[in-house]
Amino acid sequence: MKIRSDIIKVYKDVHIWIGIASGLMLFIAFYAGAITMFEKPLERWATPxxxxxxxxxxxxxxxxxxxxxxxxxxxxxxxxxxxxxxxxxxxxxxxxxxxxxxxxxxxxxxxxxxxxxxxxxxxRKAPVAQLVDTLHQLVGLPFPDAVARPIMGAVALAYAVALVSGLIVLLPTIARDVFALRIGKNIKRLWLDVHNALGLFSLPFHVVIALTSVVFAFHDQFYDAQDAVVYPNGIQWGGHEDAPAGGRVLLAAELLRRVEVQLPGFEVYGFGFQRDQEGHVEASVSGLDVRRGTRARTYMQTHLDPYTGEVDPHDLPGRMEGWDEAVNAFFALHFGSFGGNPVRWLYLLMGLAGAVLFYSGNLLWVESRRRKRKGAETPVQKRSAWALACLTVGVSLGCVAGISATLAAAKWLPALVGDLKAWHTGIYYAVFVAAVAWAFARGASRGAVELLVASAVLTLLIPLSSLAGHWNIGGTWSHPGSWPVDATALLAVPVLLYLARHTRRRMRQGHNDSVWAQ
Known part of the structure; x- marks a missing residue:
């Protein structure tokens, strides 16, 4: 496919500068978002x-x-x-x-x-899992929701534009480069091949995430427009029916039996009740049907008549009206809340791959602006390239290290402090800011090696904290069946150490006129 070179240049510039402007925030969103795919197991692991x-x-x-x-x-x-x-x-x-x-x-x-x-x-539900989810939702910005969410929406819109422009740039060479992975001395070429392959093969996933993120960021505005156009007189809600004469709310065990008959395949988590001043009780049932996607990350909910046990299924996926089903699909596609754990693991891997995509994009920009050595004298690199390299290392690895640090602290804080939410937030941002400062103080190459090692150590502290809980050291604890969280953290440690070793080798053996040189 042939596209004029001037058009390719325009789209390439759009892709590069949007990527530079939003890439680091998107790294945080994708890395934290990958972890939130297992938010409930993490919450159970961290709750005293x-x-x-x-x-x-x-x-x-x-x-x-x-x-x-x-x-x-x-x-x-x-x-x-x-x-x-x-x-x-x-x-x-x-x-x-x-x-x-x-x-x-x-x-x-x-x-x-x-x-x-x-x-x-x-x-005493642990707030640390919610903190990770908030980092994901607000792209790591430490601002109130009303301020950070519109910024997140703008980043998501820019992200969608970057996807389209990147695809247009890749089209002329797609047949030649799509399956290429040229491993050799040209590190920039290798990173470009990895970047292109990740971007192309995960494009449908990224399009879904970008569009749904825009919906989440501006959902109030969308709902206001819907109210003005679709429901100009407001939504007319029907009142509840009076309780049957002499009626009593059914016992919880009987409600469970009747719900299971009406909703085969629906795993009931519990029943919610509320009573008005006249003594009338309204109820809802929450649970999950893994065959259906849901707009909540881990559960579905619908109305229930507590006097008869009759379920009103209109709020359940697969039984909604067309508009509601479409809205539900947006949420389900973003959360990966369908298909059970296999889909969650797929989304986790795609989220981590997305983080690598943004990280590699910044590396490519830095290398493309490298002043090459001519003769014996090593040139001084551009200040912009040096600064972006330090920012890329500090922000990305600061996010990794900060999340690991605050997770490791989850086993120790309840016995030591009162305001857990403030402490978890403080630990994350303290480590994050320290990592960014360290990257600027040590330079991109040394900083990357040292912060990768630090991230590995902090990640190792997660299972070690659980191990301390087996002996109740310092008020720590360990829940039976919480080993998957510890095992996942333990598997991440050698990966981080391998990346540190690879980065050190590149620092010593790569181009000595690069910002990544020793």
């Missing part, structure tokens, strides 16, 4: 063990609800009965109470003690 007694059988859940409402009447406004208690959600009944702040809510869980008395505990 509960002091509550084991959750009573589901058949006794209604007695527990009555005890909770008698002791805490405010819980009647909204409470949740869990069908599948787990390490991060060990109680059978949960509810929220308003805290001191306007938007501050505290969540509590309840169980029965051995003597039958009511036990209540404020939940």
């Amino acid at each position: 063990p509960s002091t509550l007694s084991a959750a009573p059988p589901l058949e006794r859940a209604d007695a527990l609800v009555e005890a909770v409402l008698a002791a805490h009447p405010q819980a009647a406004a909204r409470y949740f009965v869990s069908v599948q208690p787990a390490a991060d959600q060990p109680a059978r009944v949960y509810w929220q109470e308003r805290g001191k702040g306007r938007r501050e809510f505290k969540e509590y869980g309840a169980s029965f003690a051995a003597d039958g008395s009511l036990q209540v505990e404020q939940t």
